[in-house]
Amino acid sequence: MHNKHKILIIEDEINICNFVRAILETNDYQVLVARNGESGKTVFFSHHPDLVILDLGLPDIDGCDFIRLVREQSDIPILVLSARTNEADKVKALDLGANDYVTKPFGTNELLARVRVSLRISRHNGVGERQFKKKAHIRNMEIDYEARRVTIDKNEIKLTQTEYNIIELLSVHAGRVLTYSEIIKKIWGYSDSGSIKKLQVNMANIRKKLGEQPGEYLYILNELGVGYRMNEDNENEE
Numbered sequence: 569m570h571n572k573h574k575i576l577i578i579e580d581e582i583n584i585c586n587f588v589r590a591i592l593e594t595n596d597y598q599v600l601v602a603r604n605g606e607s608g609k610t611v612f613f614s615h616h617p618d619l620v621i622l623d624l625g626l627p628d629i630d631g632c633d634f635i636r637l638v639r640e641q642s643d644i645p646i647l648v649l650s651a652r653t654n655e656a657d658k659v660k661a662l663d664l665g666a667n668d669y670v671t672k673p674f675g676t677n678e679l680l681a682r683v684r685v686s687l688r689i690s691r692h693n694g695v696g697e698r699q700f701k702k703k704a705h706i707r708n709m710e711i712d713y714e715a716r717r718v719t720i721d722k723n724e725i726k727l728t729q730t731e732y733n734i735i736e737l738l739s740v741h742a743g744r745v746l747t748y749s750e751i752i753k754k755i756w757g758y759s760d761s762g763s764i765k766k767l768q769v770n771m772a773n774i775r776k777k778l779g780e781q782p783g784e785y786l787y788i789l790n791e792l793g794v795g796y797r798m799n800e801d802n803e804n805e806e
């Protein structure tokens with residue numbers, strides 16, 4: 569199968585650049601490379617890639633300025649490469665319109681999963697995706713959108729309205745991180761000083777009801793300092 573999506577890598581570190589390029593080319597993506605922000609802009613506007621993989625720490629421009637510039641004219645998915653400890657940078661990049669991030673150092677499978685999810689977001693245009701699906705399956709969990717019911721191995725999980733809404737939201741974006749503020753805005757419609765605490769309490773209850781032990785991650789990953797990510801839907805895994 570030839571997917572031949574065109575992916576632009578903007579990254580100044582040659583080792584990482586070559587690593588990402590090799591993984592993508594092996595998996596039949598077409599790859600374009602820019603080693604700084606200015607040439608990244610030029611290649612972006614002349615070649616119209618399907619996805620941009622962007623290092624935030626570029627020698628000439630701030631990666632966040634690149635995201636801002638692209639978002640003024642385009643919804644092309646942007647996957648950010650970020651250093652391990654920079655949670656604030658990740659949140660800033662996501663709030664500016666980046667679709668997801670990968671933390672350095674990362675492995676082949678993680679990168680490919682993020683690329684796949686990001687390309688799917690652009691195909692389905694994100695929010696409307698649920699309308700095409702009646703159910704989602706994440707491992708042995710089923711989410712029935714019409715019945716608003718969650719089951720694990722066919723056993724119904726008793727959830728409050730809010731808990732169900734959070735699970736539905738994360739599952740519609742399965743595979744992708746949602747920041748705390750994105751979740752809070754979509755679930756409660758507003759955000760105040762107690763919002764994060766309220767979200768954390770709900771998440772703790774959800775994890776308990778889904779049978780997740782502390783430190784364990786079956787369905788929902790807590791991306792510390794950034795947000796939450798639900799595992800990819802089984803149908804979309806390769």
Ligand code: CA
Binds near residue numbers: 581624626
């Ligand atoms: Ca860099």
